[in-house]
Amino acid sequence: MEDPRRRIPRTDDLLRLPAVTAARTRLGETRIRELVRAAQARARAGEIAPEQVAPELAAALDTTRPVSLTPVLNATGVIVHTNLGRAPLSDAARRALSDAAGYVDVELDLTTGLRSGTRGAGARAALLAAVPAAGDALVVGNGAAALLLATTALAAGGEVIISRGELIEIGAGFRLPELIETTGAGLREIGATNRTHPADYSAAVTARTRAILKVHPSNYLVSGFTASVGVPELRRIADEHGLPLIVDLGSGLLRPDPVLPDEPDIDTALRAGADVVIASGDKLLGGPQAGILLGTPEIITTLKKHPLARALRADKLTLAALEATVSGASTPVQQALHLDPEHLRDRTEQLAAEVGGDVVAHDGRVGGGGAPEHPLPGWALRLPTELAPALRAGDPVVLPRVHQGACLIDLRCIPAAADGQLATAITRAQEA
Incomplete structure (x- = not known):
């Protein structure tokens, strides 16, 4: 009997298929050939008939994207979700990215x-x-x-004074002290984990001191018997000893926001006396990943002239998206942060009417190291926890919060225009 594998289409013949020709506008030749070999391999293994290779290839080409990152509907209630790429960009920033993708006068x-x-x-x-x-x-x-550049340019070869309560570790095991030590600057740790006083800073100044660094803890709180030194007092101490004052705020809040009364902002820190303030662009600012340094003209000029600034500079896409974020309309982060709880409840109840489940009170969170433990009152749809895996594997992908034996769908971070998509995804998960 003839071996059916002899009927498997040749690679050259498959590469001439109309489906392959159409796919070449989206996919590179290497990826296309990988899909060809995969379809042929399934036929050789007896998983599909040789006559199914071409349709199998066409289907694979139709669903394959040139990027592996998968769009996700964030139903966790966490606005700046690090595992989902932190801040979703505004429409203005997305258009700016598209415009900057070609040749621009950067x-x-x-x-x-x-x-x-x-x-x-x-x-x-x-x-x-x-x-x-x-x-x-x-x-x-x-x-x-940004922190690497500031400490290198201002303190390499000397010491940086920092409170022990601010020697933080953030996600993925990243530790701030280890970063600073790579710059050639030593750390002069002062105070205790829970209490640091102005006298601790003054007593720590030596001939090797090059700067004072204050870091916002961001992703945790120390409460109870605590004490810390604010920027105004640190400014006085820095002036007494002729030292620059570096303030790392992290979250990127430009100005005070009444929704987050305890979250420090850049403008206030500068007015209080910081020489340079460091923040991220993809947190509360709601823009692309970027390190932002704002400060006195003298300090920023020093940083710009340092050779490391060239190695760490932002590309044209980041610059374009950041400018559009700051100059444009309200960002998705700001919209989610200031969402009316009653409007959120109405949307959640409408979703419950379509797919079932119970509407329950649910506090959202800023996330991304911003306003730790600060609740954002809202509502969520409570569904059986067994739905979570199907939602994560669906189309569109939905990431719910699994908490206390329930699958919670919080609409805070989902655009109202996507509510229909979300309902369809939940229905499919229920039927799976």
Whole structure:
């Protein structure tokens, strides 16, 4: 009898299929050939008939995307979700990314046709307009890069004074002290985990001291018998000893927000005396991943001139998205943060009417190291916990919160326009 594997289509024949020709507008040749080999391998293993290879290949080509990242509907109630890429970009920022993807005048003077020295000028101007207390601004790749640059340029070869209560570890085992020590600056730890006083800073100053660093703990709280030193008092101490004051706030809140009364903001820290404030672009600011440094013209100039600034600089896509985020309309992060709880309840009840389940009170969270433990009152749809795996594997993918034996669907971070998609995804999960 003839071996059925002899009927498996040849690679050359499969590569001439109309489905392959159409796919070449989206996929590279290497990926297409991988799919061809996969379909042929299934036929050789007897999983499909040789006559099914071409249809199998066409179906695979139709569903394959050139990027492995999967869009997710965030139903956790956590606004800045690190595992989901932190802040979702605004429509303005997405358009800016698309425009900047081609050739743009990132370092070109269109009048003279010569190279310009104004890289990032638009993002810088937007930040300075949003934070009047800043004298200048610099954008680098991310928050860690911003801290690395500041401590290297201002304290390499000397020491940085920091409270023991601010020697933090954030996600994925990243520890702030280890980052600073790579710069060649030593750490002068002062105070105790729960209490640090002004006298601790003054007593720690030596001939090797180059800067004072204050870090917002971001993702945890120390309560009870505690004491810390604020920026105004640190400014006084820094002036007494002629030292720069670096303040790392992390979350990227530009100005005070009444919804987050205890979250420090950049403008207030600068007005209180910080020489440079460091923040991330993809947290409460609601923009792309970026490290933002705002401070006095003298300090920012020093940072810009340091050789490390070149290695850590932001690319054109980041600069474009950041400028659009700051200059544009309200971001998804701000919208979720200021969402009316009653409106959220109405949407949740409408969803419950479509798919079943119970509407329960549910506090959202800022996430991403912003406003730790601060509740954002709201509502969620409670469904059986068994639905969670099917929702995560569905189309569209839905990430619920699994808590206390329930699958919770919080609409805070889901655009109202996507409520229909969400209902369809839940219905499919229920039927699976």
